[in-house]
Amino acid sequence: MSDPPIGSPETSAVPFHGPNCPVPLTDYPRIVPGHGGGGVLSAELVEQIFLPAFGRPGESGALRDSAVFSAHGGRLAFSTDSHVVRPLFFPGGSIGHLAVNGTVNDLAMSGADPIHLSAAFILEEGFSTADLKRIADDMGAAAEKAGVRIITGDTKVVDRGHGDGCYISTAGIGIVPDGIDIAPDRAVPGDAVIVSGTIGDHGMAVMSVREGLEFDAEIVSDCAPLNDMVSAMISECPDIHVLRDPTRGGLAASLNEIASASRCGIVLEETRLPVNDTVQSACEMLGLDPLLVACEGRLVCITPADTADALIQVMQSFEQGSRAAVVGTVVSDHAGMVVGRTAIGATRVITLPIGEQLPRIC
Amino acid sequence: MKYLDEYRDGQKCRRLADEISRLVTRPWSIMEVCGGQTHSIIRNGIDQILPDEITMIHGPGCPVCVTPLKMIDRALSIAARPEVIFCSFGDMLRVPGSKDDLFRIRAAGGDVRLVYSPLDAVTIAQDNPDREVVFFAIGFETTAPANAMAVKIAARRGLSNFSMLVSHVLVPPAIEAIMRAPGCRVNAFLAAGHVCCVTGFRQYPPLCEQYGVPIVVTGFEPLDILEGIRRAVVQLENGQAFVENAYARVVSEQGNTAAQAVLDEVFQVTDRGWRGIGVIPRSGWKLSDTWRDFDAEYRFPADDIQTCESDRCRAGEVLQGTIRPDQCEAFGRECTPRTPLGATMVSSEGACAAYYNYGRFVALEPASSGRS
Known part of the structure; x- marks a missing residue:
């Protein structure tokens, strides 16, 4: 039997419209190299997937390579972050949520009010456009929740086998209110250490899906924007010294960076750390320490001790801060070192992880 | 967390440590065989609340x-x-x-x-x-x-x-090798609870008899470990040497x-x-x-492997309990978890890594209380 002619229904899953008529994007179930070519297909990707998801950007009305916008005086904060996560969708979020919240939170940790984001996609040839649509919708929803706009973007496609489906880089700009000076080197002895909620949820949610580990209760990522809560915290206490969102490396990495930058010691009361039971159980099974597991919607706040109670009250009025608690103090001893006080009243040093945590053998 | 929190109760741990302090009249060296126990001891700081007379020696029980x-x-x-x-x-x-x-x-x-x-x-x-x-x-x-x-x-x-x-x-041949090694200073063993969960503990009475050491089958949580130490101390103080099961919720004799x-x-x-x-x-x-x-040894034959071990690494002595990790000259200097000279600095159950990750501060600031 001879091959059917090109364009006949037998060879093409989509209707063929002739050599000069590009196949409508909606008929491509998968990303092809042309989607990153800067031509018609790229434009269609923007028109049909990104713009409907992000909404019309403000002044320009289009997603351009470079965005010009009015600043409202004062200092600007600028941040960028790349997102690679496997699986792309996990309980409680997706790479789309991470891409927006990650940059929003980075900006918020400098006390800035995030306003605009950019988004750059690196897609692998063969990636499902339906999945890309889901991711873009998640980004749109996350941006709306955080009150930011995605106003510029870019897409490149790499050959099959040269990527992991979808990578997203976002950058963001925010405005820093006058009189705010929040930086990792500002911790001083006597400050209180506050965490906004349970630690390790995101890392264990992703790991449980990636490794096919099943637990009685599903572990849900804590992925969330923190800028509204931070804004309320700054209103309550403009003199907050340090804010950090403990992502990769977990709370242990954030606290070590702060101790090192501020040349102070930090004492952590381990029994006060909020950890979800399921996360704790999963960590026990795998031999991991929740202190080293990533969060994506939590922050650690270092603040003068006499402001801690009022800040906790403010934080607890937000969903993301409902389990906010004071978990430690900044001290002048053992500068640069984080020390945990264990349940039996002994001490241990909490070090920076060397690389990724490796599950123990037994 | 049910079935774990009960065995991590700080007050109960302190009470057990106090009881051990009351029981002990002279110095004893006790080896925990399993790397999981070493991890728990250092992670929780159990050694810091024990009386000075008790020295914990970290055994060769990290498989890595x-x-x-x-x-x-x-x-x-x-x-x-x-x-x-x-x-x-x-x-x-x-x-x-x-x-x-x-x-x-x-x-x-x-x-x-x-x-x-x-x-x-x-x-x-x-x-x-x-x-x-x-x-x-x-x-x-x-x-x-x-x-x-x-x-x-x-x-x-x-x-x-x-x-x-x-x-x-x-495990049992390793215990025997340690007891036979010249300079051995182990007075009692905490046997690895999860190993005994598989093997039972019928292999141990001959070792107790031959070498005159108490062997206490022990779990991994702070209370388990302290209870294992307490039972070992009672035997040592009474001049006894037999097998005891302090982890009965998991281990049976057979x-x-x-x-x-x-x-x-x-x-x-x-x-x-x-x-x-x-x-x-x-x-x-x-x-x-x-x-x-x-x-795989038959499927991928390779007889020409030339090994080269660091001559600065004293992991062997650490594993046999003759030195503590921080007594090795390379410890914390050229040998750290980032640049390990030996495997004991790599695995989280390794005695050197456990010392480095959790223990550095101990040398700077002794525990505020608990030592008698």
Whole structure:
């Protein structure tokens, strides 16, 4: 039997419209190299997937390579972050949520009010456009929740086998209110250490899906924007010294960076750390320490001790801060070192992880 | 967390530590055999609330640490082969061989995969019929039953592309080797609870009798460990030496007989080299001749492996309890978890890594209370 002619229904899953008529994007179930070519297909990707998801950007009305916008005086904060996560969708979020919240939170940790984001996609040839649509919708929803706009973007496609489906880089700009000076080197002895909620949820949610580990209760990522809560915290206490969102490396990495930058010691009361039971159980099974597991919607706040109670009250009025608690103090001893006080009243040093945590053998 | 929090109660731990302080009249050295116990002792700071008379010696019970260098080099050479998918538990990936580790083999293009169970490796073999899948089967009696089952399941599924590089080690011969070593200062042992869960503890009474040491089967949570120490101290103070089970919620005298049957079927006892210690007779398991087709040592013969161990590393003395990790000149200087000279600095159960990660502060600030 001879091959059917090109364009006949037998060879093409989509209707063929002739050599000069590009196949409508909606008929491509998968990303092809042309989607990153800067031509018609790229434009269609923007028109049909990104713009409907992000909404019309403000002044320009289009997603351009470079965005010009009015600043409202004062200092600007600028941040960028790349997102690679496997699986792309996990309980409680997706790479789309991470891409927006990650940059929003980075900006918020400098006390800035995030306003605009950019988004750059690196897609692998063969990636499902339906999945890309889901991711873009998640980004749109996350941006709306955080009150930011995605106003510029870019897409490149790499050959099959040269990527992991979808990578997203976002950058963001925010405005820093006058009189705010929040930086990792500002911790001083006597400050209180506050965490906004349970630690390790995101890392264990992703790991449980990636490794096919099943637990009685599903572990849900804590992925969330923190800028509204931070804004309320700054209103309550403009003199907050340090804010950090403990992502990769977990709370242990954030606290070590702060101790090192501020040349102070930090004492952590381990029994006060909020950890979800399921996360704790999963960590026990795998031999991991929740202190080293990533969060994506939590922050650690270092603040003068006499402001801690009022800040906790403010934080607890937000969903993301409902389990906010004071978990430690900044001290002048053992500068640069984080020390945990264990349940039996002994001490241990909490070090920076060397690389990724490796599950123990037994 | 139910069934764990109960055994981590700070006040109860302190009460037990106080009781140990009241019982003890002279110095005793007690070795915890298992790396999981070492991890728990240092992680929780249990050694800080014990009376000064009690010295905990960290034994050779971290399977990652004692896997011989030659076996690791062999694993690296197999993992580098293009037709091989090499599967390993996580903390084996960073253990230094003579030149490389598994992470570097992977970065250079080797297909090295982290698995949580040997059965994952069997599934990978099933899904990749055109590749050779090799599982690095290390560990004590605890991990051996699952590894034995993996071989049986691979055989049942007719998988001819699955094999295991076996480097299993056994606890009782190690205890005997430590007691026979010159300069041994161990007065009592905490036996590894999870090993005994599989094997039971009928092998231990002859050791107690021959070497006059109490052996207490002990769990892993702070209260378990303190209770094990308390029972060992009572025996030592009374001049007794017998086997006691302080982990009865998990361990029975006869152990898991179903697991033992599988082990007997799949493995046979062999002489085994221990990194840092040397060869201990009849201290390991290898696949028995019936299962030779699944033995990676036969499938990928390599007799020309030249090993090269750091001459600065004193892991052997640490593993035998003759020095503490921080008594090694390289500790914390050229040897850190980032730049390990030996395996004891790599695994989170390794005595050196546990000391480095959790213990550095102890030297700077003794515990505020608890010492008598």
